[in-house]
Amino acid sequence: xxxxxxxxxxxxxxxxxxxxxxxxxxxxxxxxxxxxxxxxxxxxxxxxxxxxxxxxxxxxxxxxxxxxxxxxxxxxxxxxxxxxxxxxxxxxxxxxxxxxxxxxxxxxxxxxxxxxxxxxxxxxxxxxxxxxxxxxxxxxxxxxxxxxxxxxxxxxxxxxxxxxxxxxxxxxxxxxxxxxxxxxxxxxxxxxxxxxxxxxxxxxxxxxxxxxxxxxxxxxxxxxxxxxxxxxxxxxxxxxxxxxxxxxxxxxxxxxxxxxxxxxxxxxxxxxxxxxxxxxxxxxxxxxxxxxxxxxxxxxxxxxxxxxxxxxxxxxxxxxxxxxxxxxxxxxxxxxxxxxxxxxxxxxxxxxxxxxxxxxxxxxxxxxxxxxxxxxxxxxxxxxxxxxxxxxxxxxxxxxxxxxxxxxxxxxxxxxxxxxxxxxxxxxxxxxxxxxxxxxxxxxxxxxxxxxxxxxxxxxxxxxxxxxxxxxxxxxxxxxxxxxxxxxxxxxxxxxxxxxxxxxxxxxxxxxxxxxxxxxxxxxxxxxxxxxxxxxxxxxxxxxxxxxxxxxxxxxxxxxxxxxxxxxxxxxxxxxxxxxxxxxxxxx
RNA sequence: GGUCCGGUAGCUCAGGGGAUAGAGCAACAGCCUUCUAAGCUGUGGGUCAUUGGUUCGAUUCCAAUCCGGAUCACCA
Numbered sequence: 144x145x146x147x148x149x150x151x152x153x154x155x156x157x158x159x160x161x162x163x164x165x166x167x168x169x170x171x172x173x174x175x176x177x178x179x180x181x182x183x184x185x186x187x188x189x190x191x192x193x194x195x196x197x198x199x200x201x202x203x204x205x206x207x208x209x210x211x212x213x214x215x216x217x218x219x220x221x222x223x224x225x226x227x228x229x230x231x232x233x234x235x236x237x238x239x240x241x242x243x244x245x246x247x248x249x250x251x252x253x254x255x256x257x258x259x260x261x262x263x264x265x266x267x268x269x270x271x272x273x274x275x276x277x278x279x280x281x282x283x284x285x286x287x288x289x290x291x292x293x294x295x296x297x298x299x300x301x302x303x304x305x306x307x308x309x310x311x312x313x314x315x316x317x318x319x320x321x322x323x324x325x326x327x328x329x330x331x332x333x334x335x336x337x338x339x340x341x342x343x344x345x346x347x348x349x350x351x352x353x354x355x356x357x358x359x360x361x362x363x364x365x366x367x368x369x370x371x372x373x374x375x376x377x378x379x380x381x382x383x384x385x386x387x388x389x390x391x392x393x394x395x396x397x398x399x400x401x402x403x404x405x406x407x408x409x410x411x412x413x414x415x416x417x418x419x420x421x422x423x424x425x426x427x428x429x430x431x432x433x434x435x436x437x438x439x440x441x442x443x444x445x446x447x448x449x450x451x452x453x454x455x456x457x458x459x460x461x462x463x464x465x466x467x468x469x470x471x472x473x474x475x476x477x478x479x480x481x482x483x484x485x486x487x488x489x490x491x492x493x494x495x496x497x498x499x500x501x502x503x504x505x506x507x508x509x510x511x512x513x514x515x516x517x518x519x520x521x522x523x524x525x526x527x528x529x530x531x532x533x534x535x536x537x538x539x540x541x542x543x544x545x546x547x548x549x550x551x552x553x554x555x556x557x558x559x560x561x562x563x564x565x566x567x568x569x570x571x572x573x574x575x576x577x578x579x580x581x582x583x584x585x586x587x588x589x590x591x592x593x594x595x596x597x598x599x600x601x602x603x604x605x606x607x608x609x610x611x612x613x614x615x616x617x618x619x620x621x622x623x624x625x626x627x628x629x630x631x632x633x634x635x636x637x638x639x640x641x642x643x644x645x646x647x648x649x650x651x652x653x654x655x656x657x658x659x660x661x662x663x664x665x666x667x668x669x670x671x672x673x674x675x676x677x678x679x680x681x682x683x684x685x686x687x688x689x690x691x692x693x694x695x696x697x698x699x700x701x702x703x704x705x706x707x708x709x710x711x712x713x714x715x716x717x718x719x720x721x722x723x724x725x726x727x728x729x730x731x
Numbered sequence: 732g733g734u735c736c737g738g739u740a741g742c743u744c745a746g747g748g749g750a751u752a753g754a755g756c757a758a759c760a761g762c763c764u765u766c767u768a769a770g771c772u773g774u775g776g777g778u779c780a781u782u783g784g785u786u787c788g789a790u791u792c793c794a795a796u797c798c799g800g801a802u803c804a805c806c807a
Binding site for chain 2: 170172175177178183185187188190191197221222223224264289301304305306315380396418443444445447450454455456459461462463464466469472481493494496497498499500523526528532533559562564580588591592593595596597598599601604607608609610611614615618619621622625626628629630671675678679685686688689690692693694695708709726730731
């Protein structure tokens with residue numbers, strides 16, 4: 144309807160005033176609530192050209208549009224705004240159409256989009272930063288699917304390098320060969336403990352050396368642990384059997400731990416890539432770049448690319464000793480992924496601290512003339528900070544993912560029990576509900592914020608279950624299901640001819656705008672748009688619910704209409720929340 | 732220092748050229764013998780960081796300044 148209004152208005156204005164506006168030049172808004180109407184055309188832009196008063200123009204446009212668009216019931220002009228009110232039939236028809244099975248399946252874009260998300264290191268457990276990453280990456284993937292794209296979800300494991308060796312070395316030195324099983328903790332946590340242990344022991348060594356008169360820099364260089372860990376990395380690269388075996392074992396523990404957390408979170412992947420598999424591929428690309436004269440070799444042997452003409456710097460792509468750096472393996476990974484799936488677009492869900500890195504990646508692949516280069520897209524999200532600033536693992540301020548999830552579920556349980564909501568639930572049903580509510584609260588808390596912005600999480604304040612939250616929406620859904628049960632699930636999709644009241648219209652409008660939001664969320668890679676919209680739908684429903692009786696409506700026809708409206712609201716909420724990765728309960 | 736991102740109510744966040752700037756939390760006042768009160772209705776709370784500009788109109792766009800953050804490795 145907005146599109147139709149824009150097109151018709153442009154047409155009318157062009158004829159009437161001899162200008163040349165396209166539909167994109169026309170502003171159509173929702174009518175703001177203090178005026179009568181559903182949609183509003185802004186006519187200020189024509190005032191100057193038409194040399195008439197806004198009120199006059201408004202009347203001319205209003206008359207013309209009313210003639211051309213049969214769904215328009217009436218209009219009014221206020222200053223430079225023409226407010227159009229749509230006929231009951233329009234909303235009745237919408238309700239019927241939207242209640243049919245395939246209303247919400249948007250046409251295929253014939254595009255294949257790859258989304259990378261998660262991307263953890265295999266030396267410590269997942270934390271709140273990963274949680275935001277995973278929620279965003281998963282939700283963006285689902286939204287893209289809903290908008291008609293084929294989506295491939297991939298993960299990348301940073302599973303090799305000096306930081307991985309640190310936990311391995313600490314394990315070798317300080318463990319009693321314990322295993323996740325023997326200690327009864329998750330594998331990623333066990334490995335993470337040794338990563339921390341390495342740092343602690345290293346600090347002691349450095350302090351000791353400094354007491355003997357070394358400078359801090361010297362002490363760091365000469366600390367036995369630092370020397371040993373470098374030796375271990377060399378052994379790893381050389382394929383030393385013992386080191387590789389320990390690496391396989393410890394990474395195996397970590398993957399098991401991660402898998403458990405993924406399951407709890409409810410995310411999934413089509414394929415996991417490992418940097419240990421791709422870092423060597425990057426070297427082929429470096430060779431390719433050299434032969435194409437896109438890269439050059441410095442006298443010291445390091446391979447570089449000059450990006451100064453693009454406003455960046457000279458960037459090293461391979462060390463003088465021939466080993467690969469971070470960007471090298473990303474070049475290899477991108478190439479492999481394109482061979483694997485041939486996506487039209489590759490979206491990297493990575494925090495904004497790596498903006499520079501992805502600029503370089505895109506530029507370098509473009510310079511190499513890679514087919515996929517233009518499709519590289521960095522979904523750069525803001526980091527999660529504490530009120531005191533950045534989370535720091537060394538200061539122990541990192542919010543652990545498993546702990547946080549557990550706490551959310553526990554809080555959900557407490558609050559639900561306090562309200563006595565689960566008195567006639569079976570044990571399994573109740574546990575499922577606590578899980579859905581706890582995760583719903585957490586996911587919504589994260590996803591309602593614009594991904595691009597940094598956000599603050601205060602561990603002192605528990606995440607809310609009231610107001611603009613996941614549980615509020617889940618509650619709304621459960622309420623709707625309850626009403627439907629009370630009505631014996633007995634309502635027909637026959638043509639309702641009902642003059643909707645204000646709260647019904649408000650709800651219909653929100654439901655009507657839903658598919659727009661999906662398209663916009665997909666275009667902007669922004670689940671927050673969807674989260675906000677679902678909240679408005681739930682809020683509109685609750686107002687409607689408070690003001691109107693559904694099962695006791697004055698007439699059968701009205702009852703049927705309201706049941707149909709409630710049912711549609713429920714299905715849109717369920718559908719939308721699914722795209723955020725949030726389940727909705729039938730009862731709560 | 733260069734580049735990029737941000738600054739909106741006490742707090743957490745929407746709005747990104749259009750009408751009197753919105754939610755939630757927190758505070759206060761109402762609403763359960765009627766479909767689930769994790770709800771609904773209302774009240775108070777704002778120099779949209781500052782200063783200039785662009786125009787019919789700027790919280791929104793541009794510039795400068797201030798404040799916060801990120802980044803500019805042969806680390807990942």
